[in-house]
Amino acid sequence: MPRGERPLGPEDTALLRFAGDLRRLRDQAGKPSYRELARRANYSPTALSDAAGGRKLPSLALTLAFVRACEGDATPWTKRWREVAAEYSLPLHPNAPYPGSAPFTEHDAKRFFGRECLVEQIVESVKAKPLTVVVGPSGSGRTSLLQAGVLPALDDAVVITPSQNALEDLAKALTEVFADTTADQLAEDFRRDPDHLRLRLRQHRPGLVLLVDDFEQALHQDDFIATLTRCPRVVLALRADHRAQYLAKGLGGNEITIEPMSADQLRRAITEPAAKIGATVETAVIARLVADAANQHALSLVQQALVETWRRKRGMTLSLAGFEESGGIEHVVAQAAETFYHALGDDRGDVRSVFLRLVSVQRNGNVQRRSRRLEAWQPQLDLLAKARLVTLTEDGAELTHDAALRWPRLAEWIGEEGDLLRTHQQLVTAIELWEASDRDPLALYRGARLRKAKELGEFLTAQERRFVEKSSKRETRRSTALIAVMAVLLALVPGTVVYALSNERKLTEAYDRELGGKAITESETLMEQRRPYADKYALVGYKVNPSPEAEKVLRLANAVTRGIPFTGTSKDDADVLVGPRGEMAAVTDEDGTDRMWGLDEDRAVPGKRFADHHRVVKLAERRAVTKDNTGRQHLWAVNDADDITYLAPLPDRFQTLDISADGSRIVGRIGDAVSVGLPTPDASERTVLLDLADPRQPRKLPVPVRDAETVALSQDGRELATAVWDAAAGLTTIEFWHIGGTFERAAPPLPQHVYVRGITYSGDGRWLAVEHSPESVIEVWQRVPSGTPVLRARLDSALRYGARVTFSYDDRVAVVRDNIFEVQRLYTTGRPADRLVYVVGHGNSMGAVYRPQHDDFLVRSGGQDPELLPYDLDSGRIIKKMCEKDGARLTDSEWVKSFGEVERVDVC
Structure with missing residues (x-):
């Protein structure tokens, strides 16, 4: 007879209440035995019993397995687990390798990685120019760059952070430099003579470099600027949204922009600080963070996610389990947003308005971040930027990360205001087209669209309000002119207007189908002929008639248009082998020797060749295995396309x-x-x-x-x-x-x-693909910690050919069989896999490679050409990139040539 559960006693702690609720969940499920729960959850009976024992907090994975075995909802239990974990998490050890939300300081220089090239660029500028201006958006790490990067790299430097009285701040920072005076005396000297500091530096510290952080705080203090900019060596760190004000001062200087960290730079910023103290970061954690934050100004969020993972480390390893328990960047953003919102008090309504103005809802229902100028909301934006929820750039404000869109409170607001946001998105697009057409009156609003725009009321910015007012005035003039004409029509044919209105919807649908079909056909023809603009026509077809077939053509046309050729490789049907992250490729030259190529988002750059007649058989991060013409295999170091070194024969x-x-x-x-x-x-x-x-x-x-x-x-x-x-x-x-x-x-x-x-x-070890022979069926199994894998998908094909399998980091699996490329979405709930992509004519001799830094798949194009196609599955992102690069709009001549005098469709 099985032994009964140990009584919990009074549930007077969060841990005991958590265990008690797990037991009550089991009771609600009919109180199955722990042996039966083990069968459902793929965990041992002992582990499940301990989870509800109240002695220690179970892991998140074990908790969710318990909940699902009891047919509970995992979402609220995930939130509940993290709340309890926060209370019982270990205090941050002083030896932690990451600063979290705080900037790096001079004492952190030994663990400040990823910005070495930028630091070197600034130091070289200091040697060559008297004034260097470092411009970066909020959250780009300007303070860390100065304190932990530039300051230690210079022989003699001091950091000044100005406030409302910048001259006094400057004087205080220099009292240690000029020991024979006081801060008050220095400030007074600076006020009397702007040249005083320059003369003092020339006499006493000619090599001193002044590093000024948050220079935007002092842009209106002319006495400070006059004193500072006369000095021989000055570096100013300026927030990008104040760049126009800075340029208006006419100060000149060598301007250096802080770009987002690349995948490699971010990888160093994650791994090197841990390595300095003998810790390691699991590859899956690195991959998840790089996929989430590479090429974005989100380093602060990465640092906070790493700190929370460090609290849950296994020994000296930052593990994937600890990362998932912490919730990663998504949890960091949600927690910061909720904390910020609760601290606001009476200003909550204003912040809600700011958040809603920084999102857009597309026609297909997708919610996206968007950048907008919101000058009227500057105080709220400054607070949100300080909380790392909003990034302020020269182009406006935007949410710092896509994770903000999954903040439950914002998701609820978007649901409540979905119609308003869609109407507003249409208005913003119309204004952009109106501006692009030199404010053509024909591009103004009228009719139903104008009435909807007026309903936006206070949601409109000043620019948007002016557009609506101009549209209203034109509509009034137009209506007056039409009254007489309509009166005549109504008198002559009373039923005409009623008939037209009742059939307007059907006529519009038929028109959309015809125009969309024509655009899609034109796109497919251009793709077959390898001619440009196939993606532009596909976008017209998708916007007019957004069907699954149109979306499929849009994705393919985008991939073909962005194809990555290997210019100069004349060998037909060359072997192409792409590295595991899609950052490098080995391609066979005409003489049978492989050459390394560096892969950017949409281009390939040639690098060095291997030894004569060496062909790459396997390519990994920083390693390659080649085979010579005798069949002997060899090992090479491949740091990048231009840095390959022979290591040893195998x-x-x-x-x-x-x-x-x-x-x-x-x-x-x-x-x-x-x-x-x-x-x-x-x-x-x-x-x-x-x-x-x-x-x-x-x-x-x-x-x-x-x-x-x-x-x-x-x-x-x-x-x-x-x-x-x-x-x-x-x-x-x-x-x-x-x-x-x-x-x-x-x-x-x-x-x-x-x-x-x-x-x-799979990269994180959660999935395993098993290929059967000779039928080439792929079975995908979910890995269960210490348990037997669970079959989740069976991917069959009429083509009995060897399959090449690739996993992404978000539960997608790509399979290439000969020239068929498909992608399936996997589920851990027993739901059958969903086919997302099925394309014939692509793949050939190479499997698909997932690129986390771009969230797309590289696949070989059809034919003998070694060209690679970057295949993006996110239609919303495709459209956004096309519109941002001004690559979405057909020219007037292209439109008229294909569609005659049909009214142009707005695609952005």
């Missing part, structure tokens, strides 16, 4: 089967060439696992299974999957092993009643 007759994405381990087979399909016994073959900690002397590790036909490494190189085929039983057994000094099982074995040809891990 063992004789070694054939690489897999290399971990981080380049830490290789698994292969010593023997004859590896065959594809059902196995052919070869007693001479054996599996070899190599550790690349010292890449010039790869070290052999023991392999737990000798006769594995299929092997695969996890992307961080810490786990090995082996598949052993039993021909007599017709059974393949897949086993999972932790790689260390000895091999330990990472999960229970997974039997497959087919021959397994391929195994692929």
Whole structure:
């Protein structure tokens, strides 16, 4: 008879109340036994019992498994878990490698990474120019850059942060420099003579550099500016939204812009501070943060997410489990927004208005951030920028991160004001077109659209209000002129107007279908002919008639238009091998030697070649395996496309089967060439696992299974999957092993009643794709901690051809079979996978590669051309980028040539 649960006693702590509610949830589910719960949750009965035991807080993953096994809603329990975890989380150790929400200081210089090039650029400017102006949006890290980057890099420098009385702040900062005076005396000297500071510096500290942070605070203090700008070496840090005011002062200077961190820079900012104290960051955590924040001014959010992950570290490792428990950037933003909102008091209504003005609702219902000038709301914007919820740039204000759109309170506001936001988005687009047409009166509003715009009332900015007023005046004049004409029509044909109004909707729908179909046909023709503007026509078709087919054509046309060619590679049908993050590619030159190429968002830059007749067989981060014309394989270091170094030959007759994405381990087979399909016994073959900690002397590790036909490494190189085929039983057994000094099982074995040809891990280790042979069916399994994987999807195809599988970081799986490219959305709830993309004519000899920094897939174009197509699945983002780059609008001649005198469609 099973033992009863230990009584909890008085639920007088958050932890005991949490455990008590878990028990009551189990009671509501019919009080299943813990053995039955274990079967449902894929956790042991002991672990589930301990979760409701009240002795310690269970992990988030275990909690959610318990809740789902009891058929509870995971969302409120996730929020509840994080509230309890915040109360019981460990205090931040003083040795923590990240500053969190605070800026880096001079004492943090040894852990300030990712901005080395920018610091060097500023230092060189200081040597060459008397005045350097560093301009960056709010949240771009100007203070950290000066304090932890530029200040330690200079021999003699001092930081000044001006306030309402900048001269006094300057004097206080210089009292330590000029020890023979007081701050009050210095300030008085500066007021009397703007040249006083320059003369003092020349006499006593000729090499001193003045670093002025938050210079925008002093833009209206002419005495401070006059004193400062006469000095020989000055660096000003200026918030970008004040750049116009600065330029109006006519100060000149060498201007340097703080750009968002690239993926590589952000990766260094994440990993290097931890490495300085002997800690490590799991690859999956790095990938998630880089995907969330690369090329955005979101470093403060990354630092806060890392601090919360550090609180939940496993030993000295920042793990994916700890990151997910912390909630990542999304939780940081939601928590900051909620804290900020509760502290506002009477100003909450104004902040709600600001938030709603910084979002747009598209026709398809997608909600997006948008940048707007909101001069009337400057006090609120300054507060929001300080809380890192809004970024202030030269172009206006915008929400700092997409995670803000998932703040529950904002999502609720958007739901309440959805119609208003859609109307406003249409108005903003109309104003942009009106401005672009030199304020053509025909582009003004009229009729129903004008009436809707008037209903926006106080939501309108001054510019938008002027547009509505001009439209109203023109409508009044137009209505007066039409009254007489309408009177005649009504008298002659009484039923005409009624008939027209009743059929207006049907006529509009028919018109949209016809125009949209024509635009889509034109786009497909241009794609086939490899001519420009295919994406512009596809956008017209999608905007007029937004059907699934039109969206499919828009995605493909965008990919074809943005195709990445390898200019100068004349070899037809060249091999193309892309690195795991889509940042580099190896392409075969005409003479049969591979060359490295650097890949940007939409272009490829040639780099160095490997040794003559070396072809790349595997490419990982910073590692490549090549094969020479004798069949011997070799190991190379690949830091970037222009920095490749030969490391060592691999063992004789070694054939690489897999290399971990981080380049830490290789698994292969010593023997004859590896065959594809059902196995052919070869007693001479054996599996070899190599550790690349010292890449010039790869070290052999023991392999737990000798006769594995299929092997695969996890992307961080810490786990090995082996598949052993039993021909007599017709059974393949897949086993999972932790790689260390000895091999330990990472999960229970997974039997497959087919021959397994391929195994692929997802980047975060949550998913596993298993390819069957010879039918090429893909089964996707969800990994369960310490439990048997759960089958979530079976991806079949009429094309029986070897499949190449890739996972994104948001539960999407891409499969390429010959020239068919498809993407499916996976679910952990048992819901069947959704097919998002199915395209014929793309893929060929290369699998798709997911690029987290751009959130798209690189796939080979059709034909023999080695060109790559960047395939973005987010139609809203495609449209936004096209409109931002002014690449969405057909010229007047293009429009008339294709559609005659049909009224132009607004696409942005």
